[in-house]
Amino acid sequence: MKKAIIFFLVTTLWIGGCESSGSKDGEHTQPSTKYAKTSEQSTNEASAHKEDGEKYVTTAENENGQTFRVISAYEWVDQYVKKVEDIESKSERFKLWKKVVMDHTQNQCFSGASSQLVEDYVYSPPANLGKIKSQNKVLNVSNIENLTIKALKASSNKFPGPNTIVCILPQEKANYVGLSIGAGRISIFYSSSYSEVLLKSTIAHEYHHSTWSAKYAENYKWDLLGNIIFEGKAEYFASLLYGQPPTAVYNYMNADEEKKLWNKAKSVLHSTDRKKIHTVLFGGDKGFPSNFGYIVGYHIVRDYVESHPNTTIEEWSKLSPKELYEASGYEDSF
Template identity: 30%
Template sequence: MKKLILFFILFLYGCSDSTLEFEKNNYDNVQEFNIISGFEYIPRFISEIEESGNKKTTSAFKEIVIKPIWDDCFNDGEYLPLLNNYMESENHNIEKLLDLKNEYDNSNLDDIVKRALEESSNLLVGTSTNVCILPSDSYNNPSKAVTVGKGKIVLFYNEILFESDEEISSTIAHEYFHSVNTESDTNFTLLDYILFEGKAEYFKKLVYPQSEAVPIDPSKEEHYWDLVNDILYSENYTTQQKIMFGGGDYPPLYGYGLGYRIMDEFIKKNPDIGINEWKTMKAEDILNMSDYFDN
């Protein structure tokens, strides 16, 4: 295995004070990483809102916080619609934003993200990657992170989203896999969606073996599978969301747990197939080459 040389260039010319830039060189490929904070723009946003007295803050937030980082964080993102709810939020909590900025300024979040990117790219080399950190001042936004597209990850920050530094690291690993393995075709079947997340969950566990996969009650696993087996090729959005995130007969994040279980069985049966091969394999092939049906 070729020796990895890590070298870091902090606050390069052309970067704002909110950007941490570093590179990783493995001789064959140089990956550039940028950690970009939207918190830099929060004081100006708050001043604008307080001066105008406007309680609906959507346009001001987009203009002051989102626009300066648009090209780096969002432009041409294949999965940009996933951020619609966040972008269109009308009422930002000013007091909460101030508290979050103070917490972020006194945290080591950038260091955690930087280390997670290094450790993830040890296993899977990808393109240049930007991680953009944004405040999550509404508890109606449960997302911890979103892959906006190839090389573009958004990490949300508030005091209850993550229970530990390790959970932040494993979340970055999960999203890093997505950013490397972004698909231009977003017309997923349910099975595609299950393995899309299952691959990322399995990669997360490769980078951080101590991280937790979404559990599935063993006594009910066959029951759940019987329910979902006949609709694996559904492209219905509502059906997919219910199974992936839980609802009705399905437990929370069932689709994520199922995807990980299928990947785990696949790797046990096919240990010689490496990441660079299975990351692009079709979901149906992975399912058929696993022992999930039997186990």
């Protein structure tokens, strides 16, 4: 997506490596939930198979013909880890990373309008092999592919969008759950500490970003208000499906505190300065709590929909930030 300041969720933090001290999309501590793979398969369920010579692909489609491909990219990472343990040379490790992982996944998992967001993952092989082994051990006995398909189907039934690819990768240095790098492109960075509801709500959040990008990204104004509303729409969409947005855990402000901080943020709402946007959006600095912009964005969108109950998801999703904010009644809620 052109001029995107961020493109993820939950997914909430800056992908290039913690420029903000706040947490990023999906960096939440949740109860650990392990999953058991199911052997049940039918025409209505996802089925793993080889397609066009590819391994580790799970495909499905919804009733309207929208297709989903879940790529178990962690399987390629697992192969890399098994081969790299006796290699000390950084250059040789990178060559192996490219051959084993990137040559099989880059086009589908790391290419998109905002592919710069995943450059660090592409060009820096994982260093903590023990952590990768641990995450892959859980992934290999999980049903995360079917969980992902179910979340995608639920999301697409509410907000039809483009054919979508989701790549599942083990989390090492990434400190977020998921991100979207463009229309129809989502990556999930798995940790065994993530609960099932966090994973599903993150997928819904990123799916909204992905579908919104396919429909409304052109000429969008990426100032602070634009970023807040962009994330708020995805947070609210996830809450419609799973009861709370991914960043709900950070909503510890009372109304007076939120009002005070919002009045502080209002002075830079139309700023396109990256540092100022990060400060307010991700928080953790200058008095703003973690994920402040996500929480406020969620409240603004929620207040708009509650005061316009007949508005469809499609209608509020395409509203400009200015239109939605001014008609939300958000400040009256204080």
